[in-house]
Amino acid sequence: MRFQCHPGCIRCCEQKGFVYVTREDIARIAAYLCISRAEFRRQYLCGSPPSLRFRKQRHKQCPFLLADGCSVHTVKPLQCSSFPFWPEILATADERRKTAAYCPGINRGPLVNLTLARQVSGEVQQAFGNLYAPEP
Numbered sequence: 001m002r003f004q005c006h007p008g009c010i011r012c013c014e015q016k017g018f019v020y021v022t023r024e025d026i027a028r029i030a031a032y033l034c035i036s037r038a039e040f041r042r043q044y045l046c047g048s049p050p051s052l053r054f055r056k057q058r059h060k061q062c063p064f065l066l067a068d069g070c071s072v073h074t075v076k077p078l079q080c081s082s083f084p085f086w087p088e089i090l091a092t093a094d095e096r097r098k099t100a101a102y103c104p105g106i107n108r109g110p111l112v113n114l115t116l117a118r119q120v121s122g123e124v125q126q127a128f129g130n131l132y133a134p135e136p
């Protein structure tokens with residue numbers, strides 16, 4: 001698989017879905033915004049652990065998405081920084097095709113180091129084990 005993220009692109013941020021966050025994400029982004037973790041949780045999160053996620057706004061999928069990109073880019077959540085190396089995307093060619101339909105970075109640029117991609121995917125799986133757990 002080839003991949004190179006396009007500067008200025010926000011298409012993955014506009015996809016319908018939730019941005020789940022880890023404890024580390026919360027601490028990092030709250031520190032970046034100079035607010036406490038409790039305040040960050042009050043302002044931006046909904047759900048309950050281990051499925052805390054960004055609260056959506058009526059007109060956009062993510063509260064940090066601006067017209068010119070991510071306002072917390074340097075400290076963005078693991079879910080965002082690991083895209084498109086999510087377990088479900090790496091798992092099948094069909095998922096990669098579907099993802100490539102909206103992500104112009106897929107199939108462009110240099111070949112991705114598979115070991116590295118699997119490592120990232122493993123981190124996601126570990127962080128969000130509850131979301132990837134098989135249905136009972």
Ligand code: SF4
Binds near residue numbers: 012064065
């Ligand atoms: S946090 Fe940033 S990268 Fe993640 S969905 Fe929101 S705008 Fe996009």
Ligand code: SF4
Binds near residue numbers: 004005009083104
């Ligand atoms: S859709 Fe793909 S190319 Fe665009 S910002 Fe997301 S990862 Fe990068």
